[in-house]
Amino acid sequence: MSATSEYINQLKQDGDFLTLSRNHEWHLDAGQFTLNNNTQVTVHDTGVIEFEPDCITSKNVVLSSAIHGNETAPIEICDELIKHIISGKLELQQRVLFIFGNPQSINIGKRFVEENLNRLFNGHHTVDGIAMNDERIRAAKLEQYVSDFYARSEQDTYRCHYDLHTAIRGSKNEKFAVYPFLHGKPWKKSQLQFLLSCGVNTVLMMKSPATTFSYYSSFVHGADSFTVELGQVKPFGENDMSRFAKTKQTLTALISQKEVEYPKFNASDFELFSVHRTINRTEQNFSFPFSDDAENFTGFAKGELLATDGDNAIYADVEGEAIIFPNAQVAIGQRALLTVVPMQVDSRFS
Numbered sequence: 001m002s003a004t005s006e007y008i009n010q011l012k013q014d015g016d017f018l019t020l021s022r023n024h025e026w027h028l029d030a031g032q033f034t035l036n037n038n039t040q041v042t043v044h045d046t047g048v049i050e051f052e053p054d055c056i057t058s059k060n061v062v063l064s065s066a067i068h069g070n071e072t073a074p075i076e077i078c079d080e081l082i083k084h085i086i087s088g089k090l091e092l093q094q095r096v097l098f099i100f101g102n103p104q105s106i107n108i109g110k111r112f113v114e115e116n117l118n119r120l121f122n123g124h125h126t127v128d129g130i131a132m133n134d135e136r137i138r139a140a141k142l143e144q145y146v147s148d149f150y151a152r153s154e155q156d157t158y159r160c161h162y163d164l165h166t167a168i169r170g171s172k173n174e175k176f177a178v179y180p181f182l183h184g185k186p187w188k189k190s191q192l193q194f195l196l197s198c199g200v201n202t203v204l205m206m207k208s209p210a211t212t213f214s215y216y217s218s219f220v221h222g223a224d225s226f227t228v229e230l231g232q233v234k235p236f237g238e239n240d241m242s243r244f245a246k247t248k249q250t251l252t253a254l255i256s257q258k259e260v261e262y263p264k265f266n267a268s269d270f271e272l273f274s275v276h277r278t279i280n281r282t283e284q285n286f287s288f289p290f291s292d293d294a295e296n297f298t299g300f301a302k303g304e305l306l307a308t309d310g311d312n313a314i315y316a317d318v319e320g321e322a323i324i325f326p327n328a329q330v331a332i333g334q335r336a337l338l339t340v341v342p343m344q345v346d347s348r349f350s
Protein backbone atom coordinates (compact mmCIF):
# COMPACT_ATOMS: atom_id res chain seq x y z
CA MET A 1 0.00 0.00 0.00
CA SER A 2 1.35 3.46 -0.87
CA ALA A 3 2.09 5.94 1.92
CA THR A 4 -0.79 8.10 0.67
CA SER A 5 -3.39 5.30 0.74
CA GLU A 6 -2.12 4.35 4.18
CA TYR A 7 -2.63 7.81 5.68
CA ILE A 8 -5.99 8.20 3.88
CA ASN A 9 -7.24 4.92 5.41
CA GLN A 10 -6.16 6.07 8.84
CA LEU A 11 -7.74 9.52 8.36
CA LYS A 12 -11.05 7.96 7.29
CA GLN A 13 -11.06 5.99 10.52
CA ASP A 14 -9.94 8.54 13.11
CA GLY A 15 -10.43 11.93 11.42
CA ASP A 16 -7.21 13.00 13.13
CA PHE A 17 -5.86 15.42 10.57
CA LEU A 18 -4.09 17.39 13.29
CA THR A 19 -1.88 14.45 14.34
CA LEU A 20 -1.28 13.55 10.70
CA SER A 21 -0.13 17.13 10.07
CA ARG A 22 2.03 17.21 13.19
CA ASN A 23 3.69 13.98 11.99
CA HIS A 24 4.54 15.64 8.65
CA GLU A 25 5.84 19.01 9.70
CA TRP A 26 6.42 20.66 6.31
CA HIS A 27 5.04 18.36 3.61
CA LEU A 28 2.41 15.69 3.01
CA ASP A 29 1.58 14.25 -0.42
CA ALA A 30 -1.90 15.20 -1.61
CA GLY A 31 -4.73 12.66 -1.33
CA GLN A 32 -8.50 12.46 -1.76
CA PHE A 33 -11.47 10.46 -0.57
CA THR A 34 -15.24 10.73 -0.34
CA LEU A 35 -17.33 10.52 2.82
CA ASN A 36 -20.49 8.39 3.02
CA ASN A 37 -22.54 11.59 2.68
CA ASN A 38 -20.68 12.27 -0.60
CA THR A 39 -18.61 15.15 0.75
CA GLN A 40 -15.35 15.25 -1.18
CA VAL A 41 -12.27 15.46 1.09
CA THR A 42 -9.00 16.72 -0.38
CA VAL A 43 -5.77 16.82 1.56
CA HIS A 44 -3.68 19.39 -0.30
CA ASP A 45 -0.65 19.26 1.98
CA THR A 46 0.22 18.95 5.64
CA GLY A 47 -2.22 21.10 7.60
CA VAL A 48 -4.35 21.89 4.56
CA ILE A 49 -7.63 20.01 4.06
CA GLU A 50 -10.63 20.93 1.95
CA PHE A 51 -14.21 19.69 2.23
CA GLU A 52 -16.70 20.05 -0.60
CA PRO A 53 -20.25 18.84 0.08
CA ASP A 54 -22.33 17.29 -2.67
CA CYS A 55 -24.87 20.12 -2.87
CA ILE A 56 -25.13 23.63 -4.26
CA THR A 57 -23.07 25.83 -1.99
CA SER A 58 -23.08 29.61 -1.62
CA LYS A 59 -20.11 30.17 0.70
CA ASN A 60 -16.40 29.42 0.52
CA VAL A 61 -15.05 29.46 4.05
CA VAL A 62 -11.38 29.40 5.09
CA LEU A 63 -10.69 28.61 8.76
CA SER A 64 -7.04 28.88 9.72
CA SER A 65 -5.30 28.23 13.01
CA ALA A 66 -1.71 27.53 14.13
CA ILE A 67 -0.34 30.38 12.09
CA HIS A 68 1.32 30.68 15.51
CA GLY A 69 1.99 27.18 16.83
CA ASN A 70 1.56 27.86 20.55
CA GLU A 71 -1.95 29.31 20.14
CA THR A 72 -3.68 26.05 20.94
CA ALA A 73 -7.37 26.87 21.55
CA PRO A 74 -8.09 27.64 17.87
CA ILE A 75 -6.22 24.46 16.90
CA GLU A 76 -8.46 22.44 19.25
CA ILE A 77 -11.59 24.06 17.82
CA CYS A 78 -10.61 23.27 14.22
CA ASP A 79 -9.41 19.77 15.14
CA GLU A 80 -12.85 19.01 16.59
CA LEU A 81 -14.71 20.43 13.59
CA ILE A 82 -12.58 18.37 11.19
CA LYS A 83 -13.13 15.18 13.22
CA HIS A 84 -16.89 15.78 13.27
CA ILE A 85 -16.96 16.35 9.51
CA ILE A 86 -14.95 13.22 8.73
CA SER A 87 -17.01 11.06 11.11
CA GLY A 88 -20.20 12.33 9.44
CA LYS A 89 -21.49 13.88 12.69
CA LEU A 90 -21.33 17.32 11.09
CA GLU A 91 -22.79 17.55 7.60
CA LEU A 92 -21.63 20.50 5.51
CA GLN A 93 -23.69 22.82 3.34
CA GLN A 94 -20.72 25.02 2.38
CA ARG A 95 -17.20 24.54 1.03
CA VAL A 96 -14.52 24.76 3.74
CA LEU A 97 -10.74 24.90 3.70
CA PHE A 98 -9.07 24.25 7.06
CA ILE A 99 -5.47 25.28 7.53
CA PHE A 100 -3.11 24.39 10.39
CA GLY A 101 -0.50 26.96 9.42
CA ASN A 102 2.73 25.84 11.04
CA PRO A 103 2.75 22.19 12.23
CA GLN A 104 6.40 22.27 13.33
CA SER A 105 5.75 25.28 15.54
CA ILE A 106 2.84 23.34 17.13
CA ASN A 107 5.26 20.51 17.91
CA ILE A 108 7.82 22.78 19.55
CA GLY A 109 5.09 24.77 21.34
CA LYS A 110 6.41 28.06 20.01
CA ARG A 111 4.94 31.01 18.13
CA PHE A 112 7.20 30.18 15.18
CA VAL A 113 10.26 28.16 14.25
CA GLU A 114 12.54 30.66 12.50
CA GLU A 115 10.33 33.54 11.46
CA ASN A 116 6.84 34.79 12.30
CA LEU A 117 4.60 33.35 9.54
CA ASN A 118 2.09 36.16 9.99
CA ARG A 119 4.67 38.70 8.80
CA LEU A 120 5.25 36.90 5.51
CA PHE A 121 1.95 37.07 3.62
CA ASN A 122 0.92 39.22 0.73
CA GLY A 123 4.14 38.40 -1.09
CA HIS A 124 6.49 39.24 1.79
CA HIS A 125 7.70 35.63 1.81
CA THR A 126 9.80 36.22 -1.29
CA VAL A 127 12.10 39.21 -1.12
CA ASP A 128 15.22 39.80 -3.20
CA GLY A 129 18.33 39.28 -1.10
CA ILE A 130 16.55 37.42 1.73
CA ALA A 131 17.12 33.66 1.86
CA MET A 132 14.02 31.46 1.85
CA ASN A 133 13.36 29.34 4.94
CA ASP A 134 10.63 26.82 5.83
CA GLU A 135 8.21 29.51 7.01
CA ARG A 136 8.72 31.65 3.91
CA ILE A 137 8.09 28.62 1.69
CA ARG A 138 5.02 27.72 3.77
CA ALA A 139 3.57 31.27 3.52
CA ALA A 140 3.91 31.14 -0.28
CA LYS A 141 2.21 27.72 -0.39
CA LEU A 142 -0.62 28.78 1.93
CA GLU A 143 -1.33 31.77 -0.30
CA GLN A 144 -1.51 29.41 -3.26
CA TYR A 145 -3.87 26.97 -1.49
CA VAL A 146 -6.20 29.84 -0.60
CA SER A 147 -6.04 31.22 -4.16
CA ASP A 148 -6.80 27.80 -5.64
CA PHE A 149 -9.66 27.21 -3.19
CA TYR A 150 -11.33 30.48 -4.12
CA ALA A 151 -10.55 30.00 -7.82
CA ARG A 152 -12.46 26.69 -7.77
CA SER A 153 -15.54 28.35 -6.21
CA GLU A 154 -18.73 28.89 -8.19
CA GLN A 155 -19.01 32.31 -9.76
CA ASP A 156 -20.43 35.02 -7.48
CA THR A 157 -20.34 32.88 -4.37
CA TYR A 158 -19.31 34.39 -1.06
CA ARG A 159 -15.76 34.27 0.38
CA CYS A 160 -14.69 34.56 3.97
CA HIS A 161 -11.60 33.75 6.02
CA TYR A 162 -11.33 33.67 9.81
CA ASP A 163 -7.73 33.37 10.98
CA LEU A 164 -8.03 32.18 14.56
CA HIS A 165 -5.43 33.18 17.17
CA THR A 166 -4.97 33.69 20.90
CA ALA A 167 -3.05 36.62 22.35
CA ILE A 168 0.19 36.45 24.34
CA ARG A 169 -1.13 38.77 27.06
CA GLY A 170 -4.40 38.88 28.89
CA SER A 171 -6.87 41.39 27.47
CA LYS A 172 -9.42 43.68 29.13
CA ASN A 173 -11.67 42.65 26.23
CA GLU A 174 -11.01 38.91 26.18
CA LYS A 175 -12.03 38.28 22.57
CA PHE A 176 -11.37 40.74 19.78
CA ALA A 177 -10.92 40.81 16.03
CA VAL A 178 -8.65 42.75 13.72
CA TYR A 179 -10.49 44.04 10.62
CA PRO A 180 -7.80 44.37 7.93
CA PHE A 181 -7.44 47.66 6.05
CA LEU A 182 -10.17 47.81 3.38
CA HIS A 183 -8.70 50.63 1.31
CA GLY A 184 -11.75 52.83 1.85
CA LYS A 185 -14.43 50.16 1.34
CA PRO A 186 -17.11 50.18 4.06
CA TRP A 187 -16.82 47.95 7.10
CA LYS A 188 -19.67 45.42 7.18
CA LYS A 189 -22.19 45.41 10.01
CA SER A 190 -23.11 41.85 8.97
CA GLN A 191 -19.55 40.78 9.81
CA LEU A 192 -19.77 42.45 13.20
CA GLN A 193 -23.00 40.48 13.78
CA PHE A 194 -21.20 37.26 12.86
CA LEU A 195 -18.33 38.11 15.21
CA LEU A 196 -20.70 38.97 18.04
CA SER A 197 -22.35 35.59 17.59
CA CYS A 198 -18.83 34.08 18.04
CA GLY A 199 -18.59 35.96 21.36
CA VAL A 200 -16.37 38.69 19.90
CA ASN A 201 -17.79 42.16 20.60
CA THR A 202 -14.55 44.13 20.14
CA VAL A 203 -13.13 44.96 16.72
CA LEU A 204 -10.04 46.98 15.72
CA MET A 205 -10.06 48.71 12.35
CA MET A 206 -6.66 48.69 10.69
CA LYS A 207 -5.76 51.69 8.59
CA SER A 208 -2.89 50.39 6.49
CA PRO A 209 -1.86 47.29 4.52
CA ALA A 210 -0.25 44.45 6.49
CA THR A 211 1.72 41.27 5.97
CA THR A 212 -0.88 39.16 7.79
CA PHE A 213 -2.86 36.19 6.45
CA SER A 214 -6.18 37.99 7.00
CA TYR A 215 -5.05 41.08 5.11
CA TYR A 216 -3.89 38.85 2.24
CA SER A 217 -7.25 37.12 1.74
CA SER A 218 -9.14 40.38 2.20
CA PHE A 219 -6.98 42.39 -0.20
CA VAL A 220 -6.17 39.78 -2.83
CA HIS A 221 -9.38 37.74 -2.80
CA GLY A 222 -11.99 40.23 -1.57
CA ALA A 223 -12.89 37.86 1.27
CA ASP A 224 -14.52 39.03 4.48
CA SER A 225 -11.46 38.30 6.51
CA PHE A 226 -10.38 38.81 10.12
CA THR A 227 -7.68 37.90 12.56
CA VAL A 228 -9.75 36.70 15.52
CA GLU A 229 -8.17 36.68 18.99
CA LEU A 230 -10.14 34.22 21.11
CA GLY A 231 -8.41 34.56 24.47
CA GLN A 232 -4.96 34.14 25.96
CA VAL A 233 -2.31 31.64 24.82
CA LYS A 234 -2.33 28.39 26.81
CA PRO A 235 -0.64 25.00 26.28
CA PHE A 236 -2.74 22.06 25.02
CA GLY A 237 -4.97 20.70 27.76
CA GLU A 238 -5.09 23.99 29.67
CA ASN A 239 -7.77 25.75 27.63
CA ASP A 240 -11.18 26.13 29.24
CA MET A 241 -13.08 25.05 26.12
CA SER A 242 -16.38 26.35 27.56
CA ARG A 243 -15.05 29.84 26.76
CA PHE A 244 -15.08 28.96 23.07
CA ALA A 245 -18.55 27.41 22.90
CA LYS A 246 -20.14 30.39 21.10
CA THR A 247 -17.32 30.50 18.58
CA LYS A 248 -17.63 26.79 17.88
CA GLN A 249 -21.41 26.97 17.54
CA THR A 250 -21.23 29.95 15.19
CA LEU A 251 -18.54 28.40 12.98
CA THR A 252 -20.51 25.15 12.92
CA ALA A 253 -23.65 27.00 11.81
CA LEU A 254 -21.69 28.93 9.17
CA ILE A 255 -20.50 25.77 7.43
CA SER A 256 -23.44 23.43 8.08
CA GLN A 257 -26.39 25.70 7.26
CA LYS A 258 -27.55 27.16 3.95
CA GLU A 259 -28.22 30.52 5.63
CA VAL A 260 -27.62 31.79 9.15
CA GLU A 261 -29.74 34.48 10.83
CA TYR A 262 -27.93 36.67 13.36
CA PRO A 263 -29.64 38.93 15.90
CA LYS A 264 -30.47 42.43 14.60
CA PHE A 265 -27.51 44.84 14.45
CA ASN A 266 -27.26 47.07 17.48
CA ALA A 267 -24.28 49.45 17.64
CA SER A 268 -24.29 49.47 21.44
CA ASP A 269 -23.42 45.73 21.46
CA PHE A 270 -19.91 46.53 20.21
CA GLU A 271 -16.70 48.18 21.35
CA LEU A 272 -14.93 49.42 18.26
CA PHE A 273 -11.45 50.88 18.03
CA SER A 274 -9.49 52.44 15.26
CA VAL A 275 -5.78 51.82 15.12
CA HIS A 276 -4.06 55.03 16.13
CA ARG A 277 -0.50 54.00 15.25
CA THR A 278 1.93 51.15 14.89
CA ILE A 279 5.18 51.32 16.81
CA ASN A 280 7.99 49.27 15.31
CA ARG A 281 11.10 48.13 17.12
CA THR A 282 13.97 49.76 15.26
CA GLU A 283 16.75 49.35 17.85
CA GLN A 284 18.27 46.45 19.76
CA ASN A 285 17.55 48.33 22.94
CA PHE A 286 13.74 48.41 23.01
CA SER A 287 11.59 48.32 26.15
CA PHE A 288 8.19 49.05 27.63
CA PRO A 289 7.68 50.87 30.92
CA PHE A 290 4.84 48.52 31.88
CA SER A 291 5.03 44.92 33.13
CA ASP A 292 4.35 41.70 31.24
CA ASP A 293 1.04 41.59 33.11
CA ALA A 294 -0.25 44.80 31.50
CA GLU A 295 -3.28 43.75 29.50
CA ASN A 296 -4.23 44.56 25.94
CA PHE A 297 -6.59 47.59 25.87
CA THR A 298 -4.92 49.25 28.88
CA GLY A 299 -5.29 53.00 28.26
CA PHE A 300 -2.58 55.59 28.84
CA ALA A 301 -2.91 59.27 29.72
CA LYS A 302 -1.66 61.75 27.12
CA GLY A 303 2.05 62.30 27.79
CA GLU A 304 2.65 58.95 29.53
CA LEU A 305 5.59 56.88 28.30
CA LEU A 306 4.53 54.00 26.00
CA ALA A 307 7.88 52.61 24.84
CA THR A 308 11.58 53.36 24.52
CA ASP A 309 13.23 52.49 21.21
CA GLY A 310 16.98 53.15 21.53
CA ASP A 311 17.21 56.82 22.48
CA ASN A 312 13.68 57.56 21.33
CA ALA A 313 11.08 57.83 24.11
CA ILE A 314 7.58 57.38 22.71
CA TYR A 315 4.71 59.00 24.65
CA ALA A 316 0.95 58.63 24.37
CA ASP A 317 -0.15 61.49 22.14
CA VAL A 318 -3.90 61.25 22.77
CA GLU A 319 -5.79 60.73 26.02
CA GLY A 320 -6.67 57.06 26.53
CA GLU A 321 -4.33 55.71 23.82
CA ALA A 322 -4.60 51.96 24.48
CA ILE A 323 -1.99 49.24 23.92
CA ILE A 324 -2.50 46.12 21.80
CA PHE A 325 -0.01 43.26 21.26
CA PRO A 326 2.97 44.84 23.06
CA ASN A 327 5.96 42.61 22.41
CA ALA A 328 9.48 43.92 22.98
CA GLN A 329 11.01 40.65 21.69
CA VAL A 330 9.97 41.05 18.04
CA ALA A 331 12.67 41.11 15.37
CA ILE A 332 14.13 44.54 14.65
CA GLY A 333 11.98 46.29 12.04
CA GLN A 334 8.78 44.54 13.13
CA ARG A 335 5.68 45.77 14.92
CA ALA A 336 6.24 45.90 18.68
CA LEU A 337 2.98 47.61 19.59
CA LEU A 338 -0.31 48.79 18.13
CA THR A 339 -2.21 51.57 19.80
CA VAL A 340 -5.93 52.14 19.41
CA VAL A 341 -8.56 54.74 20.24
CA PRO A 342 -12.32 54.18 20.54
CA MET A 343 -14.55 54.81 17.53
CA GLN A 344 -18.29 54.72 16.84
CA VAL A 345 -20.40 53.11 14.14
CA ASP A 346 -20.97 55.79 11.50
CA SER A 347 -21.59 56.21 7.76
CA ARG A 348 -18.39 54.29 6.96
CA PHE A 349 -20.24 51.08 7.92
CA SER A 350 -22.66 49.44 5.53
Ligand SMILES: O=C(O)CCC(=O)N[C@@H](CCC(=O)O)C(=O)O
Binds near residue numbers: 168210
Ligand atom coordinates in the same frame (compact mmCIF):
# COMPACT_ATOMS: atom_id res chain seq x y z
O1 LIG B 1 -0.59 38.81 21.54
C1 LIG B 1 0.21 39.12 20.68
O2 LIG B 1 1.16 39.89 20.90
C2 LIG B 1 0.05 38.60 19.26
C3 LIG B 1 -1.19 37.81 18.97
C4 LIG B 1 -1.22 37.60 17.47
O3 LIG B 1 -0.66 36.67 16.99
N1 LIG B 1 -1.79 38.56 16.77
C5 LIG B 1 -1.70 38.65 15.34
C6 LIG B 1 -2.49 39.84 14.85
C7 LIG B 1 -2.50 39.92 13.35
C8 LIG B 1 -3.18 41.19 12.80
O4 LIG B 1 -2.71 42.28 13.11
O5 LIG B 1 -4.16 41.03 12.06
C9 LIG B 1 -0.23 38.83 14.96
O6 LIG B 1 0.49 39.53 15.68
O7 LIG B 1 0.17 38.26 13.95
Ligand SMILES: [Zn+2]
Binds near residue numbers: 071165166
Ligand atom coordinates in the same frame (compact mmCIF):
# COMPACT_ATOMS: atom_id res chain seq x y z
ZN1 LIG C 1 -1.24 34.64 16.77
